[in-house]
Amino acid sequence: MSENKCIELEDVNFHYNGNPVLEHVSFSVKAGEYLGIIGPNGGGKTTLLKIILGLLRPDSGVVKIFGQISDELEKRYRIGYVPQKASQAEFYFPATVEEIVKSGRTARAGLFRRYKEEDYKAVEKAMEIAGIAENRGQLISKLSGGERQRVFIARTLAGEPKILILDEPAVGVDIASQEKFYAFLTYLNRELGITIIFVSHDVGVIADEVNTVLCLNHRLICHGSPERFIKEEFLEEVYGKKVTSVFHRH
Amino acid sequence: MLEIFQYDFLLRAFTAGIIIAVIAPMIGIFLVVRRYSLLADTLAHVSLAGAAVGILTKSQPALTAILFSVLSVFGIERLRSAKKIFGESALALFLWGGLAGAVVILGLAKGFNVNLFAYLFGSITTVSSGDLYLVAALGAVILLLISACYKEFFFISFDEELAEVSGVNTRGLNLTLLIMAAVTVSLSMRIVGVLLIGALMVIPVITAMQFNRSFRQTLFLSVIISLLSVITGLFLSYYFDLASGGTIVLTALAIFLMSLFISREN
Numbered sequence: 001m002s003e004n005k006c007i008e009l010e011d012v013n014f015h016y017n018g019n020p021v022l023e024h025v026s027f028s029v030k031a032g033e034y035l036g037i038i039g040p041n042g043g044g045k046t047t048l049l050k051i052i053l054g055l056l057r058p059d060s061g062v063v064k065i066f067g068q069i070s071d072e073l074e075k076r077y078r079i080g081y082v083p084q085k086a087s088q089a090e091f092y093f094p095a096t097v098e099e100i101v102k103s104g105r106t107a108r109a110g111l112f113r114r115y116k117e118e119d120y121k122a123v124e125k126a127m128e129i130a131g132i133a134e135n136r137g138q139l140i141s142k143l144s145g146g147e148r149q150r151v152f153i154a155r156t157l158a159g160e161p162k163i164l165i166l167d168e169p170a171v172g173v174d175i176a177s178q179e180k181f182y183a184f185l186t187y188l189n190r191e192l193g194i195t196i197i198f199v200s201h202d203v204g205v206i207a208d209e210v211n212t213v214l215c216l217n218h219r220l221i222c223h224g225s226p227e228r229f230i231k232e233e234f235l236e237e238v239y240g241k242k243v244t245s246v247f248h249r250h
Numbered sequence: 251m252l253e254i255f256q257y258d259f260l261l262r263a264f265t266a267g268i269i270i271a272v273i274a275p276m277i278g279i280f281l282v283v284r285r286y287s288l289l290a291d292t293l294a295h296v297s298l299a300g301a302a303v304g305i306l307t308k309s310q311p312a313l314t315a316i317l318f319s320v321l322s323v324f325g326i327e328r329l330r331s332a333k334k335i336f337g338e339s340a341l342a343l344f345l346w347g348g349l350a351g352a353v354v355i356l357g358l359a360k361g362f363n364v365n366l367f368a369y370l371f372g373s374i375t376t377v378s379s380g381d382l383y384l385v386a387a388l389g390a391v392i393l394l395l396i397s398a399c400y401k402e403f404f405f406i407s408f409d410e411e412l413a414e415v416s417g418v419n420t421r422g423l424n425l426t427l428l429i430m431a432a433v434t435v436s437l438s439m440r441i442v443g444v445l446l447i448g449a450l451m452v453i454p455v456i457t458a459m460q461f462n463r464s465f466r467q468t469l470f471l472s473v474i475i476s477l478l479s480v481i482t483g484l485f486l487s488y489y490f491d492l493a494s495g496g497t498i499v500l501t502a503l504a505i506f507l508m509s510l511f512i513s514r515e516n
Contacts, residue, residue: 053415076417083412093283093408094458095465106405107416112398139462159416 004031005067006163006195007052012061014047021047022058023219029197031162034189036206036226037199039216045199046084048216049167052197053081066162077107080161080194082152084168097143097151098136101127104155123158129192130154130184146177153184163195164188170205182209254488262382263374263441263494264484269389270438270450271480275458275472276396277431278451280407282459289326289428290448292341293435295348296322298444300436301369302355312381315439316388319432322348327425372443372495374484385437392430403427404465441480443495450476453502460506460513475505 007029014022021044029035039045050056051063054070063070065079104126105119115123127133130150140148149169156164166185170178186209188194200206206213207226215221215229222229255261281287300318304311322344329340356366368376396403405413406420406427414420431451438447458472483498490497 055411055415074417076415079415081412081415083409093465094463094468095404095408099404099465100408103401103405103408104412104416106401106413107418109401111402111419115401137464139464155412 005029006031006065007197008062008064008067009052010062010064012051012058012063014044014051014056014058016047020218022051022216025061025216025220027214027220027223029163029195031195032189032193033212034186034196034210035198035212035214036210037197037214037216038201038203038206039221041201043217045201045216046167049081049165049197049199053079053165077159078162080104080156080159080164082156082164082166082169084171092141095140096136097132097138097140097154098123098127100140100151101132101136101154101158104158108159122160126154126157129157129188144177145173146181149173149177149181150184157188161194163197165197165199167199168201169198170200170202178205185209254485259375259377260488262377262379264481266377266382266385266437267374267441267480267484267498268477269385270434270441271476272473273389273392273396273434274438274447274451275454275476276469277392277427277434279455279458279465279469279472280403280427281431282452282455283407286337287448287452288338288341288345289431290435290451292326292345292348293319293322293432294439294444294447295345295352297348297432297436297439298369299348299351299355301439302352302359306355306359310380312384312436312440315436316433318348319436320429323425323428323432327428368443369439370443370445371493372439372441372446372498374441374487374494377440381440388433388437392434395426395430399423399426441494442498443493446495446499449499449502450479453499453506454479457502457506457509460509462513475502479505 005028009028010026012022012025013020025048037045037048047056051058052065052070054073054076057071065073068074102115102123105115105123108122109115109119124133127136130153132147132150132154135143135147135151140151143151170181173181182205185196185198189196198206198210207229210226212224213226213229214223255264278287278290281289297315297319300315301311303318304314307314326340326344329335329343330337335343367373402413402418402423405418406423410420434451435447438450442450454472454476455468457475458468461468461471463471479502480498483501484494486492486501487494487497
């Protein structure tokens with residue numbers, strides 16, 4: 001089992017201004033998994049992502065990516081990240097869809113190197129998979145929220161990542177686009193074999209789509225199948241009593 | 251040949267002007283899209299203090315100006331990343347500090363009559379052949395760096411966090427960009443003057459942005475607009491005996507107004 005673990009965290013702790021954000025967090029993600037991380041706002045989800053991505057360093061504990069200690073990780077572009085701001089509206093930046101998608105290939109192409117044949121092919125393929133090839137010449141500022149979200153996914157796919165990490169990707173996107181979007185993520189996971197980590201505060205969405213749920217409120221509250229998560233009433237522990245009444249419990 | 255080019259000093263001014271016209275918007279575009287346009291003005295005032303030190307010590311004002319503005323980049327970045335004050339406030343501190351320092355040092359050097367006007371507003375008659383070599387050499391380095399790291403500069407300008415996550419050296423590239431801005435500003439001082447350098451870095455870029463093109467096309471368009479402004483401005487300033495910097499910037503503004511008109515028509 002251990003050889004196909006792509007992310008491993010051992011006893012990770014993180015404090016911010018003296019307040020504990022993450023306490024004794026340990027888990028691992030297998031290659032090909034579709035993991036949903038849920039938890040209340042302020043429960044440490046984004047911090048956890050930033051630690052996995054190498055943007056923050058834990059106070060203690062070990063983070064390994066592809067078996068390498070995170071700090072020493074080479075070829076960081078193997079972890080693709082779709083930031084939360086992808087779906088935010090304000091993008092008055094003079095750039096076309098194709099230019100944005102191509103930028104996702106920067107690290108893989110390397111400093112001082114021009115794009116080669118393989119880079120152009122990867123960019124082309126990413127635009128096709130995300131269904132935005134026909135928008136290539138359009139300015140990013142002229143797109144809708146849903147289209148823009150696909151551009152940002154394509155940008156990440158252009159770097160041909162092994163792991164795709166998405167932070168609240170559905171914020172600001174209408175329901176119809178959201179459904180298409182989740183189907184698209186499932187396709188990436190099943191057909192292309194990309195490991196996906198999806199962070200959301202929306203419990204319903206995550207339970208339907210993912211094959212593993214991890215819930216986080218400063219510490220790890222549960223880690224297992226979505227069925228187990230719903231059945232064992234972890235919701236109360238994560239969100240507190242008031243919120244639990246909203247969910248239909250069987 | 252045109253009468254204007256019979257004078258060596260004018261030929262030098264034109265050559266230096268053209269080089270600066272090319273590099274100023276190439277740096278400027280990365281500042282504009284990151285909402286950091288004020289940086290150019292700040293560096294210009296620090297450059298003035300540097301030039302004043304050069305005049306006081308009777309060394310090369312062009313070199314001391316570059317030295318001061320490059321050093322200030324490290325100071326600004328440090329203040330900004332320490333997050334004790336806003337990035338904009340850091341710029342303001344250096345802007346006033348530079349201007350105050352320049353005034354005091356120029357006073358000591360008794361440089362008010364001779365040099366101040368030329369430095370503030372640009373004076374094409376003061377471009378020496380040494381200045382021209384410096385502009386040409388550093389201009390070539392900047393052009394080379396921008397074309398070599400174009401995709402990186404684009405990436406960090408559009409999404410710095412993602413660039414960092416994917417393993418791009420954002421710190422190094424940011425510093426390179428700011429140092430290039432500092433050098434460009436110091437070099438431009440002779441042509442457009444301290445008070446107007448920022449305008450040459452910013453106005454052609456926002457003009458080009460009115461045409462809703464890709465980033466690459468916007469970049470080329472801004473260089474063309476900048477060249478047009480500098481060449482037209484220098485001709486006008488020679489034939490009508492006007493201040494070169496002001497004439498160049500007014501030309502750039504006229505083109506901007508035209509672009510608003512044209513983009514509305516479309």
